[in-house]
Amino acid sequence: MQLPDPQSLPAAPAAGADEAVAGVGGAAAEQDGYRELLAERMAGFLDLQRGQLQEVSGDASELVDAIAQLADGGKRLRALLAYWGWRGAGGARLADEAVQAGVAIELFQAAALIHDDIIDRSATRRGKPSVHRRFELSHAERGWALDPAHFGQAAAILAGDLCLSFSEEVFAGIPAASGSARVIFNRMRTEVMAGQYLDVLEEVAGPGRPAGEAVGRALQILRYKSAKYSSEHPLCLGGALAGAGPELIAAYSAFSLPLGEAFQIRDDVLGVFGDPATTGKPAGDDLREGKRTVLIGLAVDRCSPAEAEFIQAKLGSPDLGDSEVDSLRAIIDGCGALAEAESMISAFSSDAYSALEALPVEETVAGALRALADRAVQRTS
Incomplete structure (x- = not known):
């Protein structure tokens, strides 16, 4: 079966075709235009892709519907x-390469979310059923045979794998997707899988490891x-696609890594x-999932010690009640952990904003990145 060439898809405007967009509304209008494209x-x-799968079977197209x-x-x-990394390195406004890079990244993000929700047993995502739950x-x-939960997980694993394949297909279709851009894209995928494994490992091995090292392990994850x-x-990928050199990539990293740490x-x-009304997930869901x-x-x-024992005993319990969630919250707040986490967010944010100024x-571009940084660290969902 011949898969479609990403270059055959409807193209974004040629370089320079939307010069007036940024001129009228500045970065906000340009960003809105990019999101639409x-x-x-x-x-x-x-x-x-849905059409390709329908040639196999109408049933198979449900994988694409879920994605x-x-x-x-x-x-x-x-x-x-990625877009503003592209623009900061001299890339043209609303260029097709930047749009394709965004699609590839968003598809990779979707694949990661599908698999993450299976691992975490999350029933919802953005206020809707997660893919495996769907x-x-x-x-x-439909009253089908055998275990619905097992079917849901199996179908979602396949949907996530398919989404990863789609992400690679789109990225490979970008003419500049070679050299440092390809290295960054490949490293991004590998590191996420490694980090995800460390997260799963920490849930089962963490209780037996030195408590004093828990924060360091959590930061690595x-x-x-x-x-x-x-x-x-x-950000670095967008810059690399536009031809950014090592110095600009390093400057991008100095800004974006602490921003990502504050965000997480x-x-x-x-x-x-x-x-829950703004996060789209049940209250205290991370506590039920056992996230360390x-x-x-x-x-x-x-x-x-007694409170630590209570945390260890209750963390990861899927039937954790609201009163127990409230008790865990009270411990986390009362011992100063919440305040310390807020201080860490402030410190990482300060590092990011200082690097942004340089x-x-x-x-x-700087204004657009500043607005994205504000949204990332001040968000409520």
């Missing part, structure tokens, strides 16, 4: 960082599972203290 390209690519629903949401932070519910509604691929790699610690705080985050590491280090990019 990204959505169009994503929808067009997935429509082509499309998940990829339609989100903040697009990674794709936007397939599980479909099984139950945070860096490789999330921070690098959430901000550092996308904020995510960890929201996973325990966030409002920086926040938990700080709490275990700071609280009393970035050798035009003010339009």
Whole structure:
């Protein structure tokens, strides 16, 4: 079967075709234009893939439907960082290469979320059923044979693998996807898998490891599972695609890595203290999933032995009640762990903003990156 060439998809405007967009509304209008092109390209690519799978079987196209629903949401932070990395390195406004890079990154993000939700047994994502839960519910509604939960997980694993394949296909279709850009893209994927494994390992091995090292282990997981691929790699990838040299890539990294670390610690705080109405996940979901985050590491280090024993006993219990979630929150807050996590967010953010001031990019790009940084560390969902 001949797969579609990403270059055959509807193209974004040629370089320079949208000069007026940025001139009227500045970076905000340019960014809005990029998001629209990204959505169009994503929808067009997935429509082509859906058609290919329908040639195999109408049933198989449900894999693409699940991917499309998940990829339609989100903040697009990674794709936007890639775009402004491209622009900061001299790339043309709303260029097709930057749009394709955004699609590839968003598809990789979707694949990571699908697999992450299976690993964490998360029933929801962005206020909707997670992909494995979607397939599980479909099984139950249609009255199919055997175990609906097993079917849901199996189908979601395949959807995630397919999404990874789609991401590579789109990225490989970018003419400049070679050299340092290819190295960054490959490293991003490898490091996320390694970080994800370390996260899973920490859940089972962490209770038997030295408590005083828990924060350091959590920071290592945070860096490789999330921070690098959430901000550092996308920004550097965009720059590399536009021909950025080692000095600019290093400057991008100095800004984006601490930004990603602040972003993820904020995510960890929201996973325990966030409002379900804005996070789209049940209250205290990270506690039920047993996530051994920086926040938990700080709490275990700071609280009393009895409180630490309570955390260890309750963390990862899927039937954790609301009262127990409230008790864990009270321990985390009362021992100063929440305040220390907020201090770490402030410190990483300060490093990021200082590096941003030194970035050798035009003010339009710097302003856009500053706005994205504000959203990343001050968010409530």
